[in-house]
Amino acid sequence: MSRARSVAVIGAGIAGLSCARALDDAGLTVTVFEKSRGTGGRMSTRRRDEAAWDHGAQYFTARDPEFRAQVDEWVRQGHAARWEPRVAVLGAGAQRDASEPPERFVGAPRMTSPAAHLAHGLTVLTEHTVARLEPDGEAWRIVTTEHGAHGAFDAIALANPSPQARRLLLPVSPALADSAASVTMQPCWAAMLRYESVISLPFDGAFINEGPLRWVARNSAKRGRTGAEAWVLHASAEWSLAHLEAAAEEAGPLLVEAFRALGAPQPAAWSAHRWRFSLAGTPLGVDCLWDPAVRVGACGDWVLGGRVEGAWLSGRHLARRIAGLRTPEGAPGR
Ligand SMILES: Cc1cc2nc3c(=O)[nH]c(=O)nc-3n(C[C@H](O)[C@H](O)[C@H](O)COP(=O)(O)OP(=O)(O)OC[C@H]3O[C@@H](n4cnc5c(N)ncnc54)[C@H](O)[C@@H]3O)c2cc1C
Numbered sequence: 001m002s003r004a005r006s007v008a009v010i011g012a013g014i015a016g017l018s019c020a021r022a023l024d025d026a027g028l029t030v031t032v033f034e035k036s037r038g039t040g041g042r043m044s045t046r047r048r049d050e051a052a053w054d055h056g057a058q059y060f061t062a063r064d065p066e067f068r069a070q071v072d073e074w075v076r077q078g079h080a081a082r083w084e085p086r087v088a089v090l091g092a093g094a095q096r097d098a099s100e101p102p103e104r105f106v107g108a109p110r111m112t113s114p115a116a117h118l119a120h121g122l123t124v125l126t127e128h129t130v131a132r133l134e135p136d137g138e139a140w141r142i143v144t145t146e147h148g149a150h151g152a153f154d155a156i157a158l159a160n161p162s163p164q165a166r167r168l169l170l171p172v173s174p175a176l177a178d179s180a181a182s183v184t185m186q187p188c189w190a191a192m193l194r195y196e197s198v199i200s201l202p203f204d205g206a207f208i209n210e211g212p213l214r215w216v217a218r219n220s221a222k223r224g225r226t227g228a229e230a231w232v233l234h235a236s237a238e239w240s241l242a243h244l245e246a247a248a249e250e251a252g253p254l255l256v257e258a259f260r261a262l263g264a265p266q267p268a269a270w271s272a273h274r275w276r277f278s279l280a281g282t283p284l285g286v287d288c289l290w291d292p293a294v295r296v297g298a299c300g301d302w303v304l305g306g307r308v309e310g311a312w313l314s315g316r317h318l319a320r321r322i323a324g325l326r327t328p329e330g331a332p333g334r
Helices: 014-025 065-077 113-119 162-169 174-181 237-242 248-260 307-323
Strands: 006-010 029-033 046-048 051-053 080-083 087-090 104-107 123-125 130-136 139-144 148-153 155-158 185-195 205-208 213-218 229-235 269-280 289-291 296-298
Touching: 006 014, 006 139, 006 148, 014 029, 014 113, 014 155, 014 307, 029 139, 029 148, 046 185, 046 269, 051 185, 051 229, 065 080, 065 104, 065 113, 065 307, 104 113, 130 148, 130 162, 139 155, 155 162, 155 307, 162 174, 162 269, 162 296, 174 289, 174 296, 185 237, 185 248, 213 248, 229 248, 237 269, 248 269, 289 307, 296 307
Parallel strands: 006 029, 006 155, 029 123, 087 205, 155 296
Antiparallel strands: 046 051, 080 104, 130 139, 139 148, 185 229, 185 269, 205 213, 213 229, 289 296
């Protein structure tokens, strides 16, 4: 088969959208399939009762020059902003430096904003859960749970978490499915708290070294956030695993209690969300996965590592591989 012309991207998180945007820029026809109602994946924001919480990714770094250029553009256009919280490190145990990383960025006015910007002008089919990939001659058809078959596509880019990617890859590319199976994703319980007024704590974000919590943040202190005083609490991976099947009504109060033990008052309202897949345990550490025999590849944080930054970069690498493009330095994509 000659160069791919028509590509299906599975997942509208930052990896899938960075891949789709680069493919579109290269002149390919791209369709993005997303199972949820919106874009952004784990860079997500929940809104309720005039409050908003980035209950997944909290902030991102920009160390790689290519990603840094993208973030600078987002900042110029108002889709992202620097976040300079007062950060504390609390509790005994493994210590970390509160001044690291030196620069933190957030989506603005919400964490979903960079993804929404990337998605602008692309064909993104939300509420389309990809159930399987079906061969169609030398090409592929995408079968979705809600809307049947779509295609044909010359190439497929999977940009969903490793357990979900593995399931789709298994009948198609056992080697890539094995790679996906080797990366476990940690769970994370998140609690979202609303207060009637600004609460007095000596930090806007804190890493916590003991107890159920690992991170708390005053969401309403991020740039562009309006509305009520809102805090996000994240439980540790160990605690989240131990409470994986707990109901939100059970896990939420335990996290609120742990926050109160740090000196916070009782919130006016709270809700809790279980992320079954939050951070990749040990990412593969490669730019992207690509099986040339079947023209199927995968990208995301579990592939390259580096969380938001790595996911964005991995999507770009896979796009270059699919489009047969070269890297800006002139070297072929690895
Ligand atoms: C609680 C939490 C805290 C975090 N904190 C940080 C942080 O502070 N800094 C940081 O850099 N990163 C953080 N991360 C990680 C960061 O959010 C991810 O690394 C990054 O967003 C991954 O992007 P992605 O595009 O690879 O995957 P995702 O964002 O997971 O996107 C995958 C998309 O695929 C969709 N999908 C899955 N299966 C299918 C299917 N079958 N069909 C169609 N669509 C499908 C999903 O709905 C989702 O939208 C955090 C994540 C969580 C959950």
